[in-house]
Amino acid sequence: MTAFDRLSNISNVLAPPASCSTVQSEDIPEKPYKATVVGSGNWGSTIAKVVAENCIERPQEFDQTVCMWVFEERIKGEKLTEIINTRHENVKYLPGILLPANVVAVPDIVEACKDADIIIFNIPHQFLGNILRQLKGKVNPNARAISCLKGLNVSREGCDVLADVISRELGINCGALSGANLAPEVAQCKWSETTVAYHTPADFRGKGKDIDKKVLKHLFHRPYFHVHVIDDVSGISLAGALKNVVAMAAGFVDGLGWGNNAKSAVMRLGLREMIHFAKLYFPECEERTFTEESAGVADLITTCFGGRNVRVGKYMAEHHVPAEDAEKVLLNGQSCQGIFTTKEVYEFLSQRDTIDEFPLFHVTYDIIYNGFPMEKLPERIERGDEKY
């Protein structure tokens, strides 16, 4: 039985959900939107689950099949895509969570995306270039995209948020999703919030024919996953990337046993530097995205108390090992974006001679890459803080 046959069977046994009856005719598009998720790490698999649940509940608005591109691996001899499509579990990256049967794992990236109206990117930053090269010229030119990636693209020319990189490379409008979302908690349907940001593009084809903010709310909002849709794509993208640098520093404080006061001091200054970075280099960002949205202060908090980056920073402090070693020990092949983002941010700010305005980002770089003693973090922070 193919995945598609299986899906049809399952659709028959699913009772129409309560919300079906309240669909308003204005929400029904000419043709249901088809969503594809590119990526199947713990966050990619979780977002595929969220989206697939909504697609089942809104059959007139969304296509019932949600393709999920999976980087093919063999797990004890079996293909990961086959495991997902038969057992409905990503045993490697999201074990113990049942995925809806309409999530269909596809190993070919072009195949996974070719008919999609909405492509949701959710892969580690370092794989993006290769993925975009494969997709270039192969996606539906009317498609729209959402980036769940955390990171920045720094080059000699400047610094881009990844939504803009996707937009430019594929020629399709791209928004972003970011929030206080530790993947395992969302996967278990524990209540959380998130922020989706989307600019309606100049070539918007009209209601019922094209993705808009309301469609995105319907695609991502769940009773356990409260979505707020705003305009500020750069703001939530920057917040999502830069908070990982702060979380590395918060991890050092954890590992040193300095307590909650010290940790919140680091987070306070980190939030200020995130906002300062945005104001300097992305003047279109709104400060309130950082201070009021789930993608801002709330994501900073949850990331500094429970994410991968804080765990890596803590392990570095406790075991006196380099970041890459801590990453290998702790993350089961997944990546710690903060290590990479810290370097990108440092290089970008150094080129522009503004690194001194970012004492926390600077000392975090020096600790990870130059062996600066983390015990001296407070004095570096205090000196710098007075410059504002």
Add this chain to the structure above:
Amino acid sequence: MTAFDRLSNISNVLAPPASCSTVQSEDIPEKPYKATVVGSGNWGSTIAKVVAENCIERPQEFDQTVCMWVFEERIKGEKLTEIINTRHENVKYLPGILLPANVVAVPDIVEACKDADIIIFNIPHQFLGNILRQLKGKVNPNARAISCLKGLNVSREGCDVLADVISRELGINCGALSGANLAPEVAQCKWSETTVAYHTPADFRGKGKDIDKKVLKHLFHRPYFHVHVIDDVSGISLAGALKNVVAMAAGFVDGLGWGNNAKSAVMRLGLREMIHFAKLYFPECEERTFTEESAGVADLITTCFGGRNVRVGKYMAEHHVPAEDAEKVLLNGQSCQGIFTTKEVYEFLSQRDTIDEFPLFHVTYDIIYNGFPMEKLPERIERGDEKY
């Protein structure tokens, strides 16, 4: 040997600290300022320790004796003041921490304050009225004050921050100190930050004759306790009071086992409501006090992860008991300000018909005082959040 004799002895054996040599002549007042701390709970004792350390290091600027008013109790037959003055330890409220010998416990409130140039109030909110009645007309009219209290004074006429209540009742200018400061961590000299706020009064008597921002920095700043002095007395006072309401709600989430995403969602909305409250009723407050200062977002974080209020909220959720019972079990006779502040805030906002603009404050009140089921917190929050 009296406490004062003992102090003289100790002064002789203390080597002049390094910072003495760098005292600038402009910092030397006509007569050293004498500081008194009113209160000796764990935070009062800790602030007395901080201040006393600085007084020793700056003998030309500050009187060597720091009186600490102690509500007299008997501990196994011994007076608490005598224990403190002989063993230099507040065995009841800050056990295990050696206080500097120049902290002198005084059981008489008028005696403790009568010669003070700076009176630092650090008692539970509910004792303030009685203390001020005793002090009225008895303090040096040239004295200045700093309030470390967390709370608001709500009456039919309106809502006051406690610094303003102290100012009005005693006729002396009063600033505030508030920050991400769990007392046990500061007492152990773990690194943290704080915010001091002080308006220079219209009757300022001039440099060297009166307290100003620089004197306050010298009095409170330590290598492990970084002080930032600003103007916004109302802002840091409100933040210090209202964050305790948020911490109660964060404790419920902890006790329910909902995870970090849910907790940061509560804190995000809490921060918004704190700022909204300030803007509505204290328009002189600055928003950045809440988003940039230690007394704002950082104190919110540390309080929601380690303070008394979050522990009480968590215990309520885990054991299905009323707030007062949880307070009795957990706090060894100290008070959980959040229980009281939640009620004050609710009554104030209800009288003004604005409670609907504060869904988190409202639901927290209903959970504590009306038995509202805490499991339904997310729906109450979501509904309200859309009103902004």
